[in-house]
Amino acid sequence: MRGLSIISAAVLLASCASTEDPPRSKFDLSNWKITIPLDRDGNGKADDISTKDLQTYQHPDFFYTDEDENLVFAAPNKAVTTATSSNTRSELRQMLRGFDTSIGTKSYGNNFALAAHPEASFFGSIGGKLEATLRVNHVAKNAKNPKRPAYSVVVGQIHAGKDKDLIAEGNGFGYGNEPIKVYYKKWPQHDTGSVFWTYERNLEKDNPDRTDIAYPVWGNTWENPEDPKDKGIKLGEEFSYTINVHESVMYLTFTSTNKETVNYQIDLSNNIDAYGQVDEKDHPQGYSGDWHYFKAGAYNQCSTKDAPGMWYAACDGTGIWETDKANGDYVSVTFSKIELSESTPPNK
Secondary structure, three states, X not given: OOXXXXXXXXXXXXXXXXXXXXXXXXXXXXXXXXXXXXXXXXXXXXXEEOHHHHOOOOEOOOEEEOOOOOEEEEEEOOOOOOOOOOOOEEEEEEOOOOOOOOOOOOOHHHOEEOOOOOOHHHOOXXXXXXXXXXXXXXXXXXXXXXXXXXXXXXEEEEEEOEOHHHHHHOOOOOEOOOOEEEEEEOOOOOOOEEEEEEEEOOOOOOOOOOOXXXXXXXXXXXXOOOOOHHHXXXXXXXXXXXXXXXXXXXXXXXXXXXXXXXXXXXXOOOOEOXXXXXXXXXXXXXXXXXXXXXXXXXXXXXXXXXXOOOOOOOEOOOOOHHHHHHHOOXXXXXXXXXXXXXXXXXXX
């Protein structure tokens, strides 16, 4: 397959994939769809695999179960992306509707809201919980501009919906921001990496105060180039996170063997940060007017785009999977647990 693009090579490989033991055999995928770094229909956008098709789907490079029946997600630096991102992904998107496609993807019934939402009772759920156990196998290690997102992968998040109708109402909602992204970042010269999470101020895209605020878990946050050493997490070292949105409060728990358990909580319906301080630059009602969904997998943060702005690290990549994998220009994450459930009161 030398010389083939990542898209054409991956399509050929996918046609040879065994479907005898797809990921669904161990993992409940009945409330997920997945975005993968392929463009099989030639529309210039990353492909979505529907909930129905996901029950028998796997891909030998980007989405498969390993010999231990754990679920592997991988994404090269250079491949097709979604319309609103320059980053590749192999990532699940929560679908509360399950197999009922009469409910639209952006409909209330397919998404969750905070209890503070004025129409909360019309949503598929009020809050919810995502629990995951994983290990990061590899992060991209070659970047021309080692900006904050370089050498990192997002392994879980909550995304607010991008909604033109909400934006038109003028209340400051509908911008599609993320109240949480769970990151793993490892600088190439370090033995260990760092786990941290970010909260994005819920502001319009062009607002200079719209930024991601990083909170440490183990090691450093993304702007710190110091070696975390034994305070960090090695590649291949297992850790877990729980994102529990109960009523309007997000409760976070991070655990790992031989590491101190880390907890945070933040009310997503106001502008008080996770340290209990008022953030006057944030939306005063936080994310209370938005609709939301969980995501989990491997969202590669090492963009190959070379441009101003913090997100464009000009990471290496050819678009040929075999070459990029050999050069280390990709991310890979293995999950032993991904579980959705209703929210629970704290400490239960």
